[in-house]
Amino acid sequence: xRLAEPTEDFHLEAFNWGVSIGxxxxxxxxxxxxxxRTWALDGRLLGDEVxxxxxxxxxxxxxxxxxTLNTESSAPVIICxxxxxxxxxxx
Numbered sequence: 415x416r417l418a419e420p421t422e423d424f425h426l427e428a429f430n431w432g433v434s435i436g437x438x439x440x441x442x443x444x445x446x447x448x449x450x451r452t453w454a455l456d457g458r459l460l461g462d463e464v465x466x467x468x469x470x471x472x473x474x475x476x477x478x479x480x481x482t483l484n485t486e487s488s489a490p491v492i493i494c495x496x497x498x499x500x501x502x503x504x505x
Contacts, residue, residue: 417454418468419461424498428463432470433505437478446471473502 435446450468453459459467493503 417451417461418464421462421465423462425460425463425466428459428467429470429502430505432467432472433474434470436471436474436476438474440475440479440482443471443475469502477503 435449436443439446447468450459450464450471453467454461454464493500495503
């Protein structure tokens, strides 16, 4: 938390990176969360990108696990929420 800087901006690349990490293996999400600190200390993530990276990781893991559970379903996926949140889930 100390490495994350508050921002009003959305950092798409950091978010997409987090999505790919979270979706890769949702079962290891808790240990993957600590990569945000590592990447920030290493300079690969800026302080104002950390929150978007973590958001992407959590959303990626959630969506990947639901898609895995519902692979046989042909039902449409409905995304409900604020505009900014539904845009993130839609990615």
